Amino acid sequence: MSDRSKQTRLVQYDWLESQEGREFLGVLLRRNKRRIFGLLEQPGFPSGITPTIVPFKLLLLGKSAVGKTSTVAKIAGKELPAIYSETPGIQTTLIYWPAKLVSSSKVVLFKLHFWDVGDSAMKKFDHIKTSAHMKPDAVIFFFSFTDSEITEEELRDFQEQWNIPILKICNNEGRKLADGSLDGRAGIMEIAPILNTIIEVLWRRRENENRKVGQHKSSKKRPTSNQGSNKTLQDDHHITDI
Numbered sequence: 001m002s003d004r005s006k007q008t009r010l011v012q013y014d015w016l017e018s019q020e021g022r023e024f025l026g027v028l029l030r031r032n033k034r035r036i037f038g039l040l041e042q043p044g045f046p047s048g049i050t051p052t053i054v055p056f057k058l059l060l061l062g063k064s065a066v067g068k069t070s071t072v073a074k075i076a077g078k079e080l081p082a083i084y085s086e087t088p089g090i091q092t093t094l095i096y097w098p099a100k101l102v103s104s105s106k107v108v109l110f111k112l113h114f115w116d117v118g119d120s121a122m123k124k125f126d127h128i129k130t131s132a133h134m135k136p137d138a139v140i141f142f143f144s145f146t147d148s149e150i151t152e153e154e155l156r157d158f159q160e161q162w163n164i165p166i167l168k169i170c171n172n173e174g175r176k177l178a179d180g181s182l183d184g185r186a187g188i189m190e191i192a193p194i195l196n197t198i199i200e201v202l203w204r205r206r207e208n209e210n211r212k213v214g215q216h217k218s219s220k221k222r223p224t225s226n227q228g229s230n231k232t233l234q235d236d237h238h239i240t241d242i
Contacts, residue, residue: 007204008102009102009200010101010102010103010200010203010204010207011099011100011101011102011196011199011200011203012099012100012101012102013192013193013196015099015100016098016188016189016192017189020100020107021098021100024051024098024107025098025185025188027043027044027045027098028043028096028098028184028188029184029185029188030184032177032183032184032185033077033177033181033182033183033184034076034077034078034182034184034187034188035184036076036077036078037094037095037096038094039092039094041094042096042111043096043109051098051107051108051109052106052108052109053108053109053110053111054108054109054110054111054203055110055111055113056110056111056112056113056137056138056199056202057113057115057135057136057137057138058112058113058114058115058136058137058138058139058140058198059115059117059136059138059139059140060072060114060115060116060117060139060140060142061117061139061140061141061142062141062142062143064086064118065084065086065144066142066143066144066147067142067144067171068087068116068142069081069087069091069116070171071142071169071171072091072093072114072116073171074169074171074174074187074191075095075169075191075194075195076093076095076114077182077184077187077188078182079173079182080171080172080173086118087116087117087118088118089117089118090115090116090117090118091115091116091117091118092113092114092115092116093113093114093116094111094112094113094114095112095114095195096109096110096111096112097109097110097112097195097199098110099196099199101203108203110199110202112195112198112199115136137202137205138198138201138202138205140198165197165201167194167197167198169191169194174186174187174190175187
């Protein structure tokens with residue numbers, strides 16, 4: 001059994017199905033259709049509700065035609081591309097995702113900034129690779145079962161050995177409304193396990209980093225063994241607490 005399966009969850013996975021969760025879900029929808037947010041936009045909440053917004057940058061990597069662009073469209077609630085066309089450079093998509101933390105019962109609005117980079121463009125132009133690789137919080141590698149000989153057993157072995165979650169998604173058209181547009185609410189519930197797993201990994205890593213920095217600060221405040229004074233060493237590490 002992998003270490004990940006033994007870990008206590010940090011996010012309430014079924015929270016969106018609760019009354020409180022449905023209220024937050026409403027800010028992501030308009031007339032039951034998924035709202036699309038620009039880079040300078042964010043959801044509006046009723047008076048008195050001000051969730052903490054936590055941003056993350058996610059870099060998507062994988063060979064051409066593996067499904068990076070289609071996957072982002074799926075989880076963003078957009079129509080899937082009708083025909084394949086390689087991403088010419090960098091395509092960014094902003095997705096807001098509300099979640100309730102298990103430890104504090106606090107609702108956090110995760111601001112997920114997906115960077116979809118064309119494989120050929122990144123190999124051809126150095127500045128694209130430099131921009132894309134600039135301080136991502138996570139890297140998501142893509143592969144497709146349709147052109148891969150990887151078995152389910154190999155996937156399980158990889159996940160257990162490296163303690164890295166493997167997410168599976170079927171990039172097909174979702175449920176439609178009467179007018180032929182995508183059913184935003186149904187689409188959100190379909191991709192909820194994917195996004196909840198992503199933010200679970202990101203939040204756990206953030207907590208571990210904060211814990212390590214806290215321990216480092218604590219150890220530097222202790223007097224050195226060859227000094228009897230209470231003088232502490234200069235701490236040159238900085239971290240923004242959430």
